[in-house]
Amino acid sequence: xxxxxxxxxxxxxxxxxxxxxxxxxxxxxxxxxxxxxxxxxxxxxxxxxxxxxxxxxxxxxxxxxxxxxxxxxxxxxxxxxxxxxxxxxxxxxxxxxxxxxxxxxxxxxxxxxxxxxxxxxxxxxxxxxxxxxxxxxxxxxxxxxxxxxxxxxxxxxxxxxxxxxxxxxxxxxxxxxxxxxxxxxxxxxxxxxxxxxxxxxxxxxxxxxxxxxxxxxxxxxxxxxxxxxxxxxxxxxxxxxxxx
Amino acid sequence: xxxxxxxxxxxxxxxxxxxxxxxxxxxxxxxxxxxxxxxxxxxxxxxxxxxxxxxxxxxxxxxxxxxxxxxxxxxxxxxxxxxxxxxxxxxxxxxxxxxxxxxxxxxxxxxxxxxxxxxxxxxxxxxxxxxxxxxxxxxxxxxxxxxxxxxxxxxxxxxxxxxxxxxxxxxxxxxxxxxxxxxxxxxxxxxxxxxxxxxxxxxxxxxxxxxxxxxxxxxxxxxxxxxxxxxxxxxxxxxxxxxxxxxxxxxxxxxxxxxxxxxxxxxxxxxxxxxxxxxxxxxxxxxxxxxxxxxxxxxx
Numbered sequence: 001x002x003x004x005x006x007x008x009x010x011x012x013x014x015x016x017x018x019x020x021x022x023x024x025x026x027x028x029x030x031x032x033x034x035x036x037x038x039x040x041x042x043x044x045x046x047x048x049x050x051x052x053x054x055x056x057x058x059x060x061x062x063x064x065x066x067x068x069x070x071x072x073x074x075x076x077x078x079x080x081x082x083x084x085x086x087x088x089x090x091x092x093x094x095x096x097x098x099x100x101x102x103x104x105x106x107x108x109x110x111x112x113x114x115x116x117x118x119x120x121x122x123x124x125x126x127x128x129x130x131x132x133x134x135x136x137x138x139x140x141x142x143x144x145x146x147x148x149x150x151x152x153x154x155x156x157x158x159x160x161x162x163x164x165x166x167x168x169x170x171x172x173x174x175x176x177x178x179x180x181x182x183x184x185x186x187x188x189x190x191x192x193x194x195x196x197x198x199x200x201x202x203x204x205x206x207x208x209x210x211x212x213x214x215x216x217x218x219x220x221x222x223x224x225x226x227x228x229x230x231x232x233x234x235x236x237x238x239x240x241x242x243x244x
Numbered sequence: 245x246x247x248x249x250x251x252x253x254x255x256x257x258x259x260x261x262x263x264x265x266x267x268x269x270x271x272x273x274x275x276x277x278x279x280x281x282x283x284x285x286x287x288x289x290x291x292x293x294x295x296x297x298x299x300x301x302x303x304x305x306x307x308x309x310x311x312x313x314x315x316x317x318x319x320x321x322x323x324x325x326x327x328x329x330x331x332x333x334x335x336x337x338x339x340x341x342x343x344x345x346x347x348x349x350x351x352x353x354x355x356x357x358x359x360x361x362x363x364x365x366x367x368x369x370x371x372x373x374x375x376x377x378x379x380x381x382x383x384x385x386x387x388x389x390x391x392x393x394x395x396x397x398x399x400x401x402x403x404x405x406x407x408x409x410x411x412x413x414x415x416x417x418x419x420x421x422x423x424x425x426x427x428x429x430x431x432x433x434x435x436x437x438x439x440x441x442x443x444x445x446x447x448x449x450x451x452x453x454x455x456x457x458x459x460x461x462x463x464x465x466x467x468x469x470x471x472x473x474x475x476x477x478x479x480x481x482x483x484x485x486x487x488x489x490x491x492x493x494x495x496x497x498x499x500x501x502x503x504x505x506x507x508x509x510x511x512x513x514x515x516x517x518x519x520x521x522x523x524x525x526x527x528x529x530x531x532x533x534x535x536x537x538x539x540x541x542x543x544x
Contacts, residue, residue, distance in 0.1 A: 018316045021346050028343035032334040080333075087330035088340075091346055092386070093322050095296065095314045244297050244330075 021093050022102035026085050034110065036077055038117075041070040045137055052133040061130065063140035070114065071162045078107055078166025082235075083173050084230065091244040100171075100236050115156030143216055153221040161224045164231040171239040199243035245311065247449060248394050248426045249294055250272050255305035256289055256450075260459040263289040265450035267303070273393070274424035276416075278441030278458075280526050282365055287430045288326070291396045294428075295324040307394065320349055323392035325383040327399035331371040338367045340382055341389075348390035354391035355419070359413065362411055376403030384412050388419060396428045409433070413440055434523040448530040458522070465525050466502050469495045470515035486528035497528040 027033055044066035064127075082103050090099050099192040130136055139145060143154050144191040197209055213218065248432065249271035256264040264286045271277060271386060281287050292298035293305055296319050298314035305311060308318045331340050332500075341360070345351045360367060363381040366374075371382065380401050387397055401409050420427065431437055446454035454461075465485065468475055472494040483499040497520055502510075510517045520528070 015316050018320065024346045025343040028346070029336070029339040030333050036334075084330070084332040087349065088343070092324060092344065093295065093319045093324065093332060094347065095391070096314050097314050098316055135427055137424065153316055180537075183537075241299070243292070243299075 001066040015207070017099045018095075018098045019105060022089055022098045023105050025089050025094070025104050026081065026102055028213040031173070033077070033106075034113070037110075037114070038074040039071050040073045041067070047132055048135055048137055049131055052130070052135040054176070055117055061134050061136055063136040065140065066137055067118070067140055070118075071158060074110070074114070074159055075162040075166040075169075078103075078163045079170040079173065079211055081106075082167050082170030082239075086170075086174050086242065086244045096240055096242070100167075103167055104164070107167060110161060111156050111159035111163055114159055115152050118155040119149075119152045141216075143220060149218075150221070152219070157221045157224055157228075161228045161231075164228050166233065168231040168235040168238070171235040171242070175238050247271055248308065250304075250306040251294075252304045254290075254293065254305060255301045256286075256293065256298065257301045264293075264447075267447075267450070267452045269445060269452055270453050271426055271428070273426055275539065276427045276429065276440060276442050278434075278437055278444045278522075279428050279430040279447070280444060280522075281447035282530050283432075284520075285530070286450040287447055289327045289430065289542065290447065291324060291326075291398055291430065294394075295319065295322050295396065297324070310497060320347075321392055322394045322396070323348060323387055323390040324396040325387035325398065325400050326396075327380075328404050329379075329383040329386075332483045333370075333372050335371045336368050337365055337371060337374070337382060340371055341367075344386040344390065348392055349489055350391040350393075352389050352391055353473075355391075356385055359385040359388060359415065362415065365406060377401075377405060377408065380404045381408060388412075390417060391419075391423055391425065394426045394428075396430070398430045398535075399432065401431075401433075408462055409436065413437070416440070434526055435521060438522040441522075445488070446526060446529060453529055456527075461522065461525060462519055463501050465497060465499055465520040465528070467495055467497050467518050467524055468515050469493065469518075470513065474513040474515055477508060478513055486531060497524055503524075 048064050048066045085103070086099060090096055094102075118138055122144060125131060125136070125138045140153075144151055169181065169184065172184050176183075199205055215223075247270040249269075251270070252268050254264055254267040255262065267286075267290065279287050279290070289298055293300055294307055296307075296314060296315060299313070307315075307321055308321055310318055312318050312322070335343070337360075345353060345356070363378075363385060365378065365381055365385070371379065374382070380403050384397075384400050384404075387395055387400060401412060404412070413436070416427070429437055429441060438458070441458055443457050444454055445452060456464075468478055470493065472489055472492055475494040475496050479487075479496050479498055484496055485499055486497040488495050502517055507517055
C-alpha cells in the first residue's frame with residue numbers, strides 16, 4: 001500500500017514551473033492552436049494566388065489585405081482560448097494567476113513564431129517574384145518593404161496587440177458573459193466615436209493623417225505597446241475575480 | 245495526523261442568499277467523505293471554495309495548511325471534477341487526458357490508460373461530440389488517475405449507466421486501497437455510495453447539520469413502521485426526525501440506538517424496527533414537504 005504523501009504547502013511566490021505547466025495544458029492540442037490562424041491565412045493566400053494568377057498583369061504589383069486575416073483570427077483564437085481553457089484548467093486545479101500568465105506567455109510565443117514565419121515568407125515572396133504571379137501578400141505596406149530584422153517586429157508587435165486584446169475580451173466574456181461583451185462593445189464604439197467626433201470638431205483630420213503617415217513605424221512597434229499593456233493588465237484585473 | 249482541510253466559521257453570501265452559513269469542520273487524510281445535501285444546499289460552493297475557485301465572505305479555510313486561493317502549491321495537490329466539467333471545443337479525449345496529466349504531479353498514465361479501456365472511451369473523438377455519460381467518464385478518469393491527495397467529485401457521473409457507475413465505485417475503492425487519499429464525493433445517489441463513504445458531511449441550506457462517521461450513524465437512527473397509534477406511542481419519548489403516513493400506516497425515523505428490550509416492546513406493539521439507511525437519514529434531516537413524495541414511494 002502506497003500512502004499518497006501530503007506535502008505541507010506553505011504560501012509561496014509564483015512557481016514559474018507551474019506557469020509553464022499550464023502553458024502546456026493550453027497547447028495540449030497545439031496543432032489546432034497554431035494551425036487555425038495559419039490555416040485561415042493560408043486559405044486567403046491560396047485565393048489571392050489564384051486571383052493574381054488569373055488576372056495576370058492587369059492589376060500590376062498591387063498589395064492585398066489578405067494578411068489581415070491572420071491578425072483577425074489570432075484575436076478570435078486568443079479570445080476563445082482564454083474563455084474555454086479557463087473552465088477546464090482553473091476548474092481542475094490551476095490558479096487564475098498561473099493560468100493568465102500562461103495564456104499571455106503562449107500568446108507572446110505564438111506572435112513571435114508567426115512574426116518569424118511571416119518574415120521568412122516575405123523573403124520567399126521577393127525571391128519568387130510574388131510567388132510567380134506578382135502577388136504582394138506578405139509585404140503589403142511600406143513598413144514591410146525593409147529586409148531589416150526590425151520588420152520581424154513590424155509583424156510581431158501588432159500580433160501581440162491583437163492577442164492581448166483577444167485575451168482581454170475573453171476575460172470580460174468569462175467574467176460577465178455576453179452582457180459583458182455587449183457593454184464592452186458599446187463602450188468601444190462610444191470612445192472611438194467620441195475621439196473621431198472630437199477630431200472632426202477641431203477640424204484636425206489633415207494633421208492627424210499626416211502624423212499617422214510620419215509615425216507609422218513608431219506607432220506600429222512602439223506606441224501600440226501602450227494599448228497592449230493596458231489590455232494585458234485590464235484582462236488580469238477582470239479575470240482575477242472570475243469563477244470557473 | 246494534521247487535517248488536510250480545516251474550515252472555521254465559513255460563510256458565503258450571494259446577494260440575499262447564504263450559500264454557506266458558519267460552516268466548521270475538518271477533513272482528515274486518507275478518508276472517503278460523502279458530502280450530501282439537497283440541490284442548493286451549498287455543496288458545490290463549498291468545494292469551489294476549498295479549491296480556490298470561489299471566494300469566501302467570512303471565515304477561514306486551510307488546505308494542506310494554507311489558504312487555497314491563488315495558492316499553486318496547495319492547489320496542485322487537489323483535483324476537482326464536477327458534474328458540468330467543461331472542455332475546450334477543440335479537445336479530443338486524448339487532449340483532455342494529456343492536459344490533465346500535466347496538471348497533476350501524481351498522475352498515473354498507465355492507470356489512466358486502463359480506465360480508458362474499462363470505460364470504453366474513444367480516445368480520438370472530440371469531447372464536445374461525446375454523449376452525456378461518456379463525457380462524465382472523461383471526468384471520472386481524470387479524477388481517479390490524478391491521484392491527487394485531495395480529490396473532489398461533484399456529481400461526477402451524470403448520465404453514466406449503472407454498470408459504469410459500479411465500475412467507478414469499484415475502481416475508486418481498489419485504487420484507494422492501494423493509494424489512500426482524501427476523497428470527497430458529492431452525490432444524490434446516496435444509497436449507491438452508502439457503503440463507500442466512511443464519513444458523512446450533510447449540508448442543509450448552507451448549514452452543516454451532520455459531521456459523523458458512517459459506522460457511527462448506522463446504529464444511531466432507526467425507522468419504525470406500523471399502525472399510527474402504536475408508532476405514536478413508541479416515538480413518544482424519542483427524538484423524531486421525520487414521519488410519513490399512508491392511511492393507517494405510519495413510518496417514523498427516530499434518533500437513538502434500539503436495545504433488545506426496546507425491540508421486544510416494539511414487537512408487542514406490532515411495529516417493525518429497522519436501521520435507517522443513509523438515504524433515509526438524509527431525507528429525514530433535510531426533507532421538507534417536497535421530499536414527502538419520495539418517502540411515500542420508499543414505503544411501498
